[in-house]
Amino acid sequence: MKTLFDKLYEIGIVPVVKIQDAAKAADMARALQKGGIPAAEITFRTEQAADAIRRIAEEVPDICVCAGTILTEAQAKQAVAAGAKAIISPGSNPGVIDWCLAHAVEVIPGCATPSEIEFCIRKGLKAVKLFPAEVIGGVRMLKALSGPYPEMWFMPTGGISEENLQSYLALPNVLCCGGSWIVPGKLLENGNFMQIEVLAAKAKARAKRAF
Numbered sequence: 295m296k297t298l299f300d301k302l303y304e305i306g307i308v309p310v311v312k313i314q315d316a317a318k319a320a321d322m323a324r325a326l327q328k329g330g331i332p333a334a335e336i337t338f339r340t341e342q343a344a345d346a347i348r349r350i351a352e353e354v355p356d357i358c359v360c361a362g363t364i365l366t367e368a369q370a371k372q373a374v375a376a377g378a379k380a381i382i383s384p385g386s387n388p389g390v391i392d393w394c395l396a397h398a399v400e401v402i403p404g405c406a407t408p409s410e411i412e413f414c415i416r417k418g419l420k421a422v423k424l425f426p427a428e429v430i431g432g433v434r435m436l437k438a439l440s441g442p443y444p445e446m447w448f449m450p451t452g453g454i455s456e457e458n459l460q461s462y463l464a465l466p467n468v469l470c471c472g473g474s475w476i477v478p479g480k481l482l483e484n485g486n487f488m489q490i491e492v493l494a495a496k497a498k499a500r501a502k503r504a505f
């Protein structure tokens with residue numbers, strides 16, 4: 295059976311979503327799926343995040359629905375109860391990581407430095423998020439990090455777009471890329487799912503691994 299990481303690797307892109315109205319979550323997920331990206335990171339930056347995750351998990355179960363911007367154990371618990379398949383954070387928060395490990399929940403913490411990566415390696419984690427990727431060195435940083443940490447998978451997020459996506463996916467240590475450009479807030483607010491599908495399909499067409 296495929297693991298979550300196998301699926302994320304195959305999909306290549308995880309749209310980062312800030313959702314104000316959970317009633318739009320399932321249609322958004324269907325649009326992403328139709329566009330070829332059956333994944334989403336629903337960020338806990340709005341009150342509606344847990345409800346949105348629950349609706350996606352129930353109505354579009356084939357989607358890899360993850361929770362993002364998880365800053366506390368309580369949020370992690372709420373996200374998992376709603377159906378999140380992984381917990382993603384902007385930083386390496388020991389409380390959140392330990393809660394996930396204790397409950398056998400996949401966790402992808404954010405790292406911006408070698409010390410944070412080593413902290414996550416010590417915790418036994420196989421994948422971390424490189425955040426904010428473009429600001430801290432992007433592709434050049436990932437190449438540099440592959441020397442000391444050849445086993446670590448990275449999920450670069452922050453500043454990724456249709457233009458630079460391929461340069462990230464060409465790196466052998468990139469699990470998948472995260473980014474908000476596929477689900478812009480305005481399109482989601484307006485219920486423009488067709489355009490979200492178009493953006494997903496355009497991104498998917500560029501998500502070629504080139505080793």
Ligand SMILES: O=C[C@H](O)COP(=O)(O)O
Nearest residue numbers: 310452453454473474475
């Ligand atoms: O906070 C940023 C999001 O996690 C993703 O970054 P982005 O908007 O540059 O794609």
Ligand SMILES: CC(=O)C(=O)O
Nearest residue numbers: 362363382383384451
């Ligand atoms: C930075 C990010 O994607 C998160 O808030 O989890």
